[in-house]
Amino acid sequence: MKRVITVTVINQSGVLNRVTGLLMKRQFNIESITVGHTEKAGMSKMTFVVNVEDEQKVEQLTKQLQKQIDVIKVNDITDKAIVMRELALVKVISPPHLRSEMNSIIEPFRATVIDTAKNVITYQVTGNPEKIEAFIDLLRPYGIKDLTRTGATAFVRETQKPQSTQLSILQ
Template sequence: MRHTISLMVENKFGVLSRISGLFSGRGYNIESLSVGETTDPNYSQMTIVTSGDDRIIEQITKQLNKLVDVIKVTDMTEFEHVEREMILIKVAPIQQKRTEVLELAGIFRGRVVDSSESTYTVEITGDEKKIEAFISLMRPMGIKELVRTGKVSIMREGLKKK
């Protein structure tokens, strides 16, 4: 099963490598990873999407907790939480489909951030379902390039356990 794990870590050099090294060294899989400073510049917040059975996820969270530079590990999957990812997608539709791209981007509350004679670059933000839906709609249009930020995740207030 897929799990979203949120980490509070020391904002020091080498921390990312400790974490990614733990995953590769023990044969765990990282599906996406995003990291950035928190309001306190001493700490960074990291969101890792990984998958595995219960035993593996338990090991992953325990192993992460064991790292000296990791302050807090939360398996977001156990809690009510909000997940978002942003993508930038560059499509090159044929002439007749150009307006269709704009319409779809509008429906998905996306923004066109760049356009040229032959392409549009659209910015979309949303949860996994929304992102995947938009990508699949764009596929027949001709995707030239796709970049994604990886998921970020935050707990809903109240820390309700599912």
């Protein structure tokens, strides 16, 4: 099961290494990690997407992370109503005679063309990770020359829905 964990930390040298080291010691496979500044100076937020099979291991991990000296706050936000986004840059082989066809495919994803060459187009797309996967799958038959993804970043929505509704949205 995928879990989304956010960690607010004091922004200083070595904190990322200490936090990821703790995840490694507990044998969590990090699927995605993003780190960036917050609205408060000197603070950063890390967003981890990890695969975990044992719920007790997640609880143990959050408690151990909270004990770290540079860690201000730890939240497992998986079961909450959240906003999650990712950015992908996809360089696709695109001979001129296929461009209109490809543009019609990318239009529903609200992707943008950020670079063009004779036989290659680079698209930028943002959205939840499932949307990014669907976008990549549609472009794969054309020939993906290069691909990079930022990893997911997320936070809790201000308005929370009842628990039963949230679980069906995340699955």
